[in-house]
Amino acid sequence: MSASSLLLFRHAIKFHSIRQFHITSRVFQQRYYTKKHEWVQMIDNKNEVRIGISDFAQNALGDVVYCELPSVGTKLNRDETFATLESVKAVADCFMPLDGKISKVNENLKTQADLINKSPYKDGWIVQAIIEEKNKNNMENILMNEEKYKEYLEKNKNAADH
Amino acid sequence: MQSILRGGNRVLISRSMNVYTNLALERYLAENIKHQPKTRLLLLWRNKPCVVIGRYQNPFIECDIKYLGEKQIDLARRYSGGGTCYHDLGNLNITVLTTREDYNRKKNLQWITSTVNKAFNLTLYVTERDDIFLDAYKVTGSASRLERLYAYHHFTLLINADLNELRRSLKSNDRRHITSKATSSVPSSVLNLSDRNNSITYEKTIELLIKKFFEWNNEKNTSNYDYIDPLLYYEQIKNFENELKSEKFLHQATPPFVYTIEYKKQKIEMFVTNGIITSIKGDDIIIEKQNLLGKLFHVVYDNIKKINTNSLSK
Numbered sequence: 001m002s003a004s005s006l007l008l009f010r011h012a013i014k015f016h017s018i019r020q021f022h023i024t025s026r027v028f029q030q031r032y033y034t035k036k037h038e039w040v041q042m043i044d045n046k047n048e049v050r051i052g053i054s055d056f057a058q059n060a061l062g063d064v065v066y067c068e069l070p071s072v073g074t075k076l077n078r079d080e081t082f083a084t085l086e087s088v089k090a091v092a093d094c095f096m097p098l099d100g101k102i103s104k105v106n107e108n109l110k111t112q113a114d115l116i117n118k119s120p121y122k123d124g125w126i127v128q129a130i131i132e133e134k135n136k137n138n139m140e141n142i143l144m145n146e147e148k149y150k151e152y153l154e155k156n157k158n159a160a161d162h
Numbered sequence: 163m164q165s166i167l168r169g170g171n172r173v174l175i176s177r178s179m180n181v182y183t184n185l186a187l188e189r190y191l192a193e194n195i196k197h198q199p200k201t202r203l204l205l206l207w208r209n210k211p212c213v214v215i216g217r218y219q220n221p222f223i224e225c226d227i228k229y230l231g232e233k234q235i236d237l238a239r240r241y242s243g244g245g246t247c248y249h250d251l252g253n254l255n256i257t258v259l260t261t262r263e264d265y266n267r268k269k270n271l272q273w274i275t276s277t278v279n280k281a282f283n284l285t286l287y288v289t290e291r292d293d294i295f296l297d298a299y300k301v302t303g304s305a306s307r308l309e310r311l312y313a314y315h316h317f318t319l320l321i322n323a324d325l326n327e328l329r330r331s332l333k334s335n336d337r338r339h340i341t342s343k344a345t346s347s348v349p350s351s352v353l354n355l356s357d358r359n360n361s362i363t364y365e366k367t368i369e370l371l372i373k374k375f376f377e378w379n380n381e382k383n384t385s386n387y388d389y390i391d392p393l394l395y396y397e398q399i400k401n402f403e404n405e406l407k408s409e410k411f412l413h414q415a416t417p418p419f420v421y422t423i424e425y426k427k428q429k430i431e432m433f434v435t436n437g438i439i440t441s442i443k444g445d446d447i448i449i450e451k452q453n454l455l456g457k458l459f460h461v462v463y464d465n466i467k468k469i470n471t472n473s474l475s476k
Contacts (some may be wrong), residue, residue, distance in 0.1 A: 036262075036310065065345045066218040066417065079310060086218050086345055089267070089292065090306035090313075091243035111343065 031121070032097070032143035035152070039121070040097040040143065043128070047136060048103060051082065052125040053094060053116065056153055061087040064113045069105040070127065076100060083126050085116065097143055100129030166390065167191075169198035171379040173372050173387035176207040181238045181249065184209060186402035187392045188257055189241060192312050194398075197261045204375050205257040205316075206368055209249040211324075212236035213331050216244045216305060220344040220416045222336045227463075235331060239412050242316065244305030245347030248331050252323035252354065254367055257316040265313035267292050267304060274302070274319070277374045278367075282359045291348070294319075299353030321364050322356040339470075342419030413437045413460040421459070423470040432466070434459045 029042040037057035041050045058064070066086040076082055081093040082102065105127050108115055116124035135142075144152055174191070176184055184207045195203060212235055213225045221227060221237060224246040230237050249255070258270045268288065275286040275294055286294050286301065294302030294317075304317040332349075356362045376384040392399060405411050414437030421432045430444035437458050454462055 066343065068218070086216075086243040089243075090308050091217050091241070092308035093310065095310055113343075 030146060032139045032145055033149035033152075034095065034097045034143060036095050038094055038097050040139070042136065042139075047133060048128055048130055049098070049100065049136075050125045051094075051097060051127050051129060052120055053085075054149070055120050058117045058120045058124070061085065061092060061117075062089040063087055064116045067109040067113050067116070067126070069109065070102050072102050072105060074102045076102065076129075082129075085113075094126065096129075098129075098131050098135045098139070100131045102127050103130050104128040166388075166395070167195050169196040169201060171201045171203075171376065171381040171383070171386060173204045173206065173375055175368065175372075175387070175389045176205065177389055177391045178393070179208060179210045179251065181209040181212040181214060181236050182403050182406045183392045183399070184255070185214075185238060185240055185406050186399040187390070187395070188259075188314070188316070189402045190395070190399045192259055192307075192309070192314050195259070195312075197259070197312050199261050200264060201260070202264070202375075202379055203257075203259040204371070205255075205259065206371065207255045207257075208251055208253060208364065209236075209255070211248075211250045211327065212238060213246060213248055214238050214240050215246045216345055216347075217241055217415070218243065218345045218417055219246060219347070220340060220342055220419055221412070222421075222463075223334055223340050223342070223344065224347055225332050226330070226334055227460075229333075230331060233327075233331075237412065238406060239415060240305065240406075242305040242307040242314070243345065245303060245345070246332060247303055247318055248323070248328040249318070250323050250327065252321050252356075252364065254319040254321055254364060255316060256319060256371070257314050259312065259314045262308060262311055262313045265306070265308065265315065267306065267315045270315050271302070271304070271317070273374075273378050274317075274371075277370065277378075278319075278355070281370050282355070282362050284355065284358060292317075293350070296353055296355070296358060298351065300350035301353055301355060319367070320352055320354045321362060321367055322354045325352060325354065328352065336421075339421050339423060340419050341422070342417055344417040344419065409458075409460070410437075413458065421466070423466065425469055430469075432459070 031039040031041045033039050033054060037054045039052055039054050043050055064085050064087045068084040070082050076096045077099050079095050082096050083094040085092050085094065106125050118124065176187060178184055188205060213230060215221050215224050217240065271288045271292060271294060275288055278284060279286055284296060286296050289295055292304040293300050301320045302317050304315060306313065306315045372387050416437060418435045421434060423430050428444055430442065432439050433441045437460065439454050439457055439459055442455060
């Protein structure tokens with residue numbers, strides 16, 4: 001290829017790949033964490049979030065064998081139980097990071113509860129919820145971002161085992 | 163009344179032998195006590211003969227419901243997870259209640275094994291599943307419940323229970339009929355502590371644990387233990403007790419399952435969700451189908467068994 005057509009070609013590819021990124025992938029923002037090891041993540045810049053438990057939490061729980069999920073439409077406040085998990089070690093509640101109304105539950109967990117262990121941040125998501133605008137903008141303040149959560153885990157390394 | 167909910171390192175021994183009352187008491191204390199960090203509450207209790215299943219188990223898989231009815235053995239579902247156990251007056255229940263952060267099963271079990279081993283010259287050990295074994299036999303099973311502010315770990319200790327009754331009660335003929343995602347028990351051969359050291363009794367064990375509990379917690383106030391009669395707190399615990407006794411909690415909290423029978427050489431499948439038969443699949447529509455759809459499974463259970471038996475006898 002000539003130098004100029006190569007330049008144009010490279011430019012076209014660059015442009016094309018950016019376009020593809022916007023069209024084909026849902027944009028997931030960064031995750032925020034609670035002290036009880038739940039994570040929350042915005043979906044697509046709307047007022048909907050995805051909620052699950054962190055890798056630390058799934059490891060502490062052990063193999064999840066059963067999930068009790070909420071009904072779609074349930075309104076819950078921050079810190080209220082949105083799901084109960086049974087692992088080989090315990091029955092443990094999961095708590096809402098923010099006020100929200102349940103919009104979707106991960107149906108796959110009904111037959112594959114251990115998705116929570118295998119993929120806590122992707123396929124093992126637990127519920128989706130609609131949250132208020134004001135809380136959406138306040139997540140940085142009320143919850144921990146990725147870095148702060150890592151520090152939190154370090155500090156609590158000697159915490160009781162589960 | 164207030165004093166029963168105070169925090170700190172304490173031991174409480176229940177005077178009740180009713181499993182529903184004791185489970186309700188345990189939950190009431192867990193939810194209402196002002197838990198102090200780095201302290202523990204030890205609750206000691208025992209029940210007259212009963213079978214206790216875990217929160218997400220299926221009673222038809224775990225025990226012989228008909229036998230329990232005949233022998234008037236209570237059946238209860240607890241709030242914590244884990245498997246099924248048989249209780250009688252020779253089986254000690256131990257609950258360690260703490261803040262969520264202080265929850266530590268291994269520490270609790272290690273305390274029990276070292277305490278009992280020393281006092282009674284035994285060789286108990288803790289397994290990976292948080293059971294306690296004596297040689298190849300299980301003497302303790304664990305279960306837990308983790309809430310936002312508190313957590314409890316409770317476990318049994320077989321001192322001198324009726325093991326024949328235990329085996330008979332936990333034998334289910336329905337296992338092969340049921341497909342489900344309910345949590346299943348991991349069965350083990352069991353043993354009483356008194357089989358290895360016949361000087362061990364329930365009373366001696368209680369005494370020992372009360373004394374050693376305060377040492378374990380470096381607690382100077384060694385008289386911080388009380389016998390509690392749950393009847394005095396009936397008003398406070400009655401909501402939990404009624405829930406635990408209810409057919410709704412016992413049967414309708416069972417995870418969805420399919421009950422399969424054979425009728426005239428054809429397979430009939432009954433789909434049960436929230437305790438209700440929601441649909442029936444099979445090539446022949448059996449005469450009783452109208453009487454089963456939409457009904458509570460545990461109520462029509464006897465009729466279902468009859469259908470299966472009738473088809474086999476033909």
